[in-house]
Amino acid sequence: MKWSWLLRYVGLAALVPALLLVSSAGRSADERLVDRARKVFQPLPERVPSPENPLTPEKVALGRLLFFEPRVSVDGTVSCSRCHQPGLYSTDALPRPIGALHRANPRNAPVIFNAALQIAEHWRGDRESVEDQATQALVGPASFGNPSYEAAMARLAAIPGYRELFARAFPGPTDPVTPENWGKAIGAYERTLVTPSPFDRYLEGDEGALTAEAQAGLRAFMQLGCAGCHNGAGVGGGMFQKFGLVEDYWKETGSPTPDKGRFDVTHADADLYVFKVPILRNVARTPPYFHDGSVATLPEAVRIMAKVQLGQTLTDGQVRELVAFLDSLTGPLPESFATAVALPPAGFRP
Amino acid sequence: MKWSWLLRYVGLAALVPALLLVSSAGRSADERLVDRARKVFQPLPERVPSPENPLTPEKVALGRLLFFEPRVSVDGTVSCSRCHQPGLYSTDALPRPIGALHRANPRNAPVIFNAALQIAEHWRGDRESVEDQATQALVGPASFGNPSYEAAMARLAAIPGYRELFARAFPGPTDPVTPENWGKAIGAYERTLVTPSPFDRYLEGDEGALTAEAQAGLRAFMQLGCAGCHNGAGVGGGMFQKFGLVEDYWKETGSPTPDKGRFDVTHADADLYVFKVPILRNVARTPPYFHDGSVATLPEAVRIMAKVQLGQTLTDGQVRELVAFLDSLTGPLPESFATAVALPPAGFRP
Numbered sequence: 001m002k003w004s005w006l007l008r009y010v011g012l013a014a015l016v017p018a019l020l021l022v023s024s025a026g027r028s029a030d031e032r033l034v035d036r037a038r039k040v041f042q043p044l045p046e047r048v049p050s051p052e053n054p055l056t057p058e059k060v061a062l063g064r065l066l067f068f069e070p071r072v073s074v075d076g077t078v079s080c081s082r083c084h085q086p087g088l089y090s091t092d093a094l095p096r097p098i099g100a101l102h103r104a105n106p107r108n109a110p111v112i113f114n115a116a117l118q119i120a121e122h123w124r125g126d127r128e129s130v131e132d133q134a135t136q137a138l139v140g141p142a143s144f145g146n147p148s149y150e151a152a153m154a155r156l157a158a159i160p161g162y163r164e165l166f167a168r169a170f171p172g173p174t175d176p177v178t179p180e181n182w183g184k185a186i187g188a189y190e191r192t193l194v195t196p197s198p199f200d201r202y203l204e205g206d207e208g209a210l211t212a213e214a215q216a217g218l219r220a221f222m223q224l225g226c227a228g229c230h231n232g233a234g235v236g237g238g239m240f241q242k243f244g245l246v247e248d249y250w251k252e253t254g255s256p257t258p259d260k261g262r263f264d265v266t267h268a269d270a271d272l273y274v275f276k277v278p279i280l281r282n283v284a285r286t287p288p289y290f291h292d293g294s295v296a297t298l299p300e301a302v303r304i305m306a307k308v309q310l311g312q313t314l315t316d317g318q319v320r321e322l323v324a325f326l327d328s329l330t331g332p333l334p335e336s337f338a339t340a341v342a343l344p345p346a347g348f349r350p
Numbered sequence: 351m352k353w354s355w356l357l358r359y360v361g362l363a364a365l366v367p368a369l370l371l372v373s374s375a376g377r378s379a380d381e382r383l384v385d386r387a388r389k390v391f392q393p394l395p396e397r398v399p400s401p402e403n404p405l406t407p408e409k410v411a412l413g414r415l416l417f418f419e420p421r422v423s424v425d426g427t428v429s430c431s432r433c434h435q436p437g438l439y440s441t442d443a444l445p446r447p448i449g450a451l452h453r454a455n456p457r458n459a460p461v462i463f464n465a466a467l468q469i470a471e472h473w474r475g476d477r478e479s480v481e482d483q484a485t486q487a488l489v490g491p492a493s494f495g496n497p498s499y500e501a502a503m504a505r506l507a508a509i510p511g512y513r514e515l516f517a518r519a520f521p522g523p524t525d526p527v528t529p530e531n532w533g534k535a536i537g538a539y540e541r542t543l544v545t546p547s548p549f550d551r552y553l554e555g556d557e558g559a560l561t562a563e564a565q566a567g568l569r570a571f572m573q574l575g576c577a578g579c580h581n582g583a584g585v586g587g588g589m590f591q592k593f594g595l596v597e598d599y600w601k602e603t604g605s606p607t608p609d610k611g612r613f614d615v616t617h618a619d620a621d622l623y624v625f626k627v628p629i630l631r632n633v634a635r636t637p638p639y640f641h642d643g644s645v646a647t648l649p650e651a652v653r654i655m656a657k658v659q660l661g662q663t664l665t666d667g668q669v670r671e672l673v674a675f676l677d678s679l680t681g682p683l684p685e686s687f688a689t690a691v692a693l694p695p696a697g698f699r700p
Binding site: 065068069070071075076077082085086087088089092093094095098101102284285286287288289293296333337338339340341342343345346347348349350 | 415432436444634643695
């Protein structure tokens, strides 16, 4: 109606430059979008280096074996890959993982991919690094369930072949089969598990890598304020934040028991309901959502985040666009994670 | 000493033809070995066809996904791959697998590779085929643990994407998401998991594919009588046999509770302590050994088999040679088993 009115009064000849102006404004808006995005996000690095744990091929190769090794757990059923499965994008699809001796873990299994980018590991940030996480998992009652580090190392040393591989990965005069080196090897491997996606190609200048809907979602992601916390190369993972800034999260997630988050670690009032902001890389592949896996689908998770963090009620269109943007964060499974290597043969020792 | 004596009396000129004769006799003995072996064993086929379950690419691809799918189990922790792990050559290294709800299975996890070659599945042969095994696992209390097939199918149907894949694999007017089709898809996939090894190359005419020690082991394997049961393409899997033909097996294995084997299935006296003869393909990769995983190492398992089945006490040299032959039955991990594909994203529904 408006266009036909315009056409009638202005005429076709005058309209052409006006249309070009709109189109050009659209393009420059897109350019501004990618430029704005580059100030907030970065493409993934090829791997995540660590000054404390230099990545050597021997260490990475050993860590890759150990990641899939179940015989070091107390009942022989838990490897890192039990909760971080290749087919499920390094998660297990459970609200809360079940570990050794069928014990339930308190929180949803975080993704391994790109995890080394984060300020800390675990939902409450109570693991310093991927190395620290891997080491402590050996004695976590609901993860590997070993009664002590000594017990874990005895299981490891009983598998022929590992001692030699540890010696090569950690040369030196001291016994290399230690919980710290277990953590360093697995951590080194995890530091190679990065998952570049269409969003990285977009940030690197290929604007066609994102659909128009995904670009609209990216714009909304920044305008609404999501990117205030979910930013950087991980699209999250860089800070701690209260879950439920605007209203109590459990009213929307239906979580039966509110988790006090980082408060239970630091006992500081300011940390009540505070969690590490999760990285959103591959988020479309890793339902269920939130620290307790209380929400089944990504659209629902997006809607709840807008509500409880930003006080916004999203339209269906906004949710669709945001999900399209989040879809652009899905990369292929890293080859060294998707491809199994044979472990040294030996039976589990009960 | 003898040689120098011979040399002195016969002279070098006469010795040359004599040496050639010895060498030629050696070669012809080897030829006889491979010929004899070909009467007892066959190279692996490329896949194991089934008249009841024709192998289509759609079915095999679906079965590959389902094999690694944990969300169909009662607690979301058990996929086929929980007990048949890629890194452990389709076993789990446990004496007896732990399945859903941490329930212990009664017997050691059999290998999946080449399993479709067998007369029946499971240690007692109480699963007709790989298809039957996969279907029944859905409701096995210690495997997937579902209370009913309906419950299992409801879990499967709740994962978006599978209905479409089932429809493509099983075209027709009826609902394709059935326990039978679950079994057929997984069975079709398993029928592609064959693991050709140096022994197949040997049988096909490349005599250098087996070391001299492995050839000596092969000769002993046939002469001692092992091949009386462990024969065919699977080097086993073709018949039932009593474990402990000559003496009670548990006296050697140390098994705390004798398992009556097939007797508990058929209740026929002749089936007391009778088990399916396991295939020995990749046996060097799949400790611990026997139906109850009671023996940790392959040399020990070989020694016990000779004792309780054949009444023979092997020398260390014989054990080494037999193990060298068994080593030649190890093939590389099948690519479609070692390479993970992403499963349709959805959280487990408790």
